[in-house]
Amino acid sequence: MTRPKVPFAVLFSVVTALMAPVVIVLLLFVSLGALESGPAWFAAIVLVLALGGIVRPHLADLLALREYGGEESRHGHRDPPALTFPNAAVDLDATFAKLDRMWNRDHKELTESVKVLKTILDRLPDPLFMLTTDRQILRSNRAAHSLFGSPPEGRNLAAMLRNPDVLETVDAVLAGPSGREGGKGGAVEFSLPVPIARSFRAWIEPLPEPASDGTVAILTLYDQSAEKRTKQLQADFIANASHELKTPLSMLSGYIETMRGTARDDEETRAKFLATMAEQAGRMGRLVDDLLILSRIELQEHMAPTKTVDLDHVLHGIADMLAPAVESRKQTIEFDLPEQPFVVGDGDQLIQVFLNLMDNAVKYGGDGSIIEVVVRPERRDSRDHLAISVIDQGLGINPEQLPRLTERFYRTDAARSRELGGTGLGLAIVKHIVTRHQGDLAITSTPDEGSKFTVFLPVAPDTGA
Incomplete structure (x- = not known):
């Protein structure tokens, strides 16, 4: 690093400040007659020139150090300037290097801390917003982005949540101690009607002191729709x-x-x-x-079964149990099963599932009809499954009623269901059992043609589909 030139004005100011006491003493001697004015002026000029020559390199060192410190802060470590006293340059360079390492370490720790905090905020399941005094959203987490479809940063909270109760509670908290007792937080329940109706509880908590970025309060939304x-x-x-x-x-x-x-x-x-x-x-x-x-x-329901169940044995066993009812209605049960139809499951519960479905097919299938039980392999969610379908030739079900079939006590024809001995819980039981088995239930139906109930169950290991 080259040494900077000392501006004349700076040199003149420093020399003048240093020579002022000397000039005053010389003028005092001249006024008392102790010194002639000529020698006095000559001595002053010589002192000024000598002092300028002595001070100039030191001023150049100070200016060089100032520039060096500025370069260090902006660009990191750089070569030290060539000073009048080399040992001082070495010590200075070591000091700046130490400061540089400390700054880099602190900067790295701060960057990592900010990254960790951002990750933690994004992993929170509830939407979170950091607000300024005028309700501006400075930061938010991933859950907030998902709720509103886009990052809300930089927007006013009123543009995102047009709910008077929420905005009133937020304003009361942001107003400080005068708004809500002691500057305490507040909570309020509200609903969002779109895209689907959801119920939330909003908490607004003020920070003890405003953050450096202007954050004064944190708003979190807890989705209580499921509850x-x-x-x-x-x-x-x-x-x-x-x-x-x-x-x-x-x-x-x-x-x-x-x-x-x-x-x-x-x-x-x-x-x-x-x-x-x-x-x-x-x-x-x-x-x-x-x-x-x-x-x-x-x-x-939270404990998935682990045993292997032979569906051939289960389905034919149920057919034997239903044989008297099938014969009385002159119906026929036809099976189409692959070899080794083994699934992971609870045998007793799977009997409950298919007894319910096949019994319904017998009751609602009509006299002289054919009931089909078809098992086919299917790949779902990167895993092998068996699709077990029970198909009847009954009156069918209206499409608008299909989504509610697994609700408790829901019946498409309440009078006929009670007449046939139904409780309204059969398909709800089926749905819960299938869910426990990590499977799925699909229902399709055509009025006046019949219905098809399909259960998807994971294939047992080492058996294939």
């Missing part, structure tokens, strides 16, 4: 179960009261009532059994 849906399903389930049990109980109570009264001595009426009471008691028993089955399945 609310679960609560609603539980309420609906209790209401439906109560209704399903109340109806036969009311009938039983009415029959008992009649038999105690006017029909006390009427044998024919008593026999008729007892038959109906037995039917209703059986209906309640089936309902309670299905509720218990559904409860047990839900408790095990």
